[in-house]
Amino acid sequence: MKTRTLLYALLVLTFSCNDDKKAEPTTPKYVEELHSYAKPNASVIKHLDLNIDVDFDKQIIDGVASYTIENNNATEIVLDAKFLNIASVEADGQNTEFELGAFDEQLGQALTIKISEDTKTVAVHYQTTSKTEALQWLNPQQTADKTHPFLFTQGQAILTRSWIPIQDSPQIRITYNATVKVPSELMAVMSAQNPKQKTADGVYKFTMKQPISPYLMALAVGDLEYKAVSQRTGVYAEKSMIDKAHSEFSDMEKMVVAAENLYGAYDWEQFDVIVLPPSFPFGGMENPRLTFATPTVIAGDKSLTSLIAHELAHSWSGNLVTNATWNDFWLNEGFTVYFEVRIMEALYGKDRANMIALIGRQDLEEEVEGFKDEPEMTKLKLDLSDKNPDDGMNSIAYDKGYLFLRTLEETVGREKFDAFLKGYFKTNAFSTVTTEGFIDYLNTNLLEPNSIDFNVNEWVYESGVPENQAKIVSDKFNNAERILNEFIANKAVDVSKTKDWTTQEWVYFIRNFPETITTEDLERFDKAFNFTNSSNSHIAMVWYEQAINHDYHGNNVDQNIEDFLIRVGRRWYVSTLFKAYKRNDKVDEALAIYKKSRPNYHSVTANTIDEMLGYNE
Structure with a gap:
């Protein structure tokens, strides 16, 4: 009797424990996301098959995004969409209901798609629109060679949803295949395995087998050439830029080796760089296998190639x-x-x-x-x-x-x-x-x-920078500051003392001009070093900022600043100079230039400057 009672008690305890375990809440795989409508803990995309046509005449991308999904018994899946025309949606090959939610200026719209608990695939037929923020369509005059149009995308942070309906959260990683149709005289490249030559029919197929976050989905289309640096590194650029880019980035393989020696194997097989037209809004964008880069880093002496090291490190x-x-x-x-x-x-x-x-x-x-x-x-x-x-x-x-x-x-x-x-x-x-x-x-x-x-x-x-911070020292910068003070005190410039300076020394020299520096000092420096006409974009940018700050107008610098702002769309450079105009109560001058330069800017840059200057079209 005691044995049976004990056995019964053990069985009850066992089942009770099992019930308790079943009752325990499971930890969600995905954390709460402020900047996406997706509900990935219910249903999440895992793989994308993208089939699109790039139409330069209409300036739209038209096609279908087909997804393999992981479905946790959900009856709907929610994607992000912004400024997209959704034509129809399918679930497991059958037309299904969908709804676009209320529009939010930052987030766009929730694209809610009806599915069943066992749905495995979803396909969205769509077109981009003239408001699509990720895309920049360039006419031939906005390119280096000035013979063919160009298109590039910029997805970070939450702009991929404006050219592909997608669950646009960095924590949702997907693999993808893509088929992209472009005009036959152009080449398409993506953040994936890429072609090295143009195809005869303008159709390109891509595979990204490693799972990536949606903001790293990227596409560029133009009259491109490829030149290898090593077996796993190389550059894409327009014809007039390819040799300059190849020479500037000739240390790419050395950089990959140095990175691997520090923190382990490079897991993406190929590390290539594409040099885009100057309207690209960033110095670089670390799209896997194919970094997008601004031509402003091509200085002729590899002095700005730390940007390539930065984008490589993002791997x-x-x-x-x-x-x-x-x-x-x-x-x-x-x-x-x-x-x-x-x-x-x-x-x-x-x-x-x-x-x-x-x-x-x-x-x-x-x-x-x-x-x-x-x-x-x-x-x-x-x-x-x-x-x-x-x-x-x-x-x-x-x-x-x-x-x-x-x-x-x-x-x-x-x-x-x-x-x-x-x-x-x-x-x-x-x-x-x-x-x-x-x-x-x-x-x-x-x-x-x-x-x-x-x-x-x-x-x-906590805010600010704690006191226990590493102290970084540079003897070369200390020397540059000493020479700057000497030149100002003596009201004379000895160019021999700046021989063989790096870009970093020049930038430090210029950025550390005292508030009391005179226009005569600036004119003296400009005459000695011709900063106004510098071919190094970083040096030019910091010099132009100082010219605005100190009302220096010599050497045709005002026209050079305007030309620079019209030609270059790199947000860091552009915002630095427009911020200087605003800081010095020269907003009217800034707006006069901005009205000319804005059509050349990607939406990322334009949105920043619109807000800064209070500009409304």
């Missing part, structure tokens, strides 16, 4: 291990700046690496000052509720993030820190990470095992 920090949400953006960029500086140190020495880091430190000081009325925006972990994720893409994420990691490195020692980072990339490969997930990993794998007390929460969750 680990950003593309391989991705910020889960845009509130965690610093995980992409802070790590990448740190990695970029390490690559540059490995190839060109500590002096050059420290100069790059110090220029970033100056940028950080200016950014913190600019946010003095919004100190919460100087935190690494952001709260971008009701904000465009673009608002967090600034020096805080890049340079405060870098400084945090460099301070960690100097605290624990480089050998331990390198081992930690290598393990972090390997452990989290092809996945996404939140700030909290990174901090847990940091504590478990670096700080606690080494009994290190570090103010992580202050760095990540």
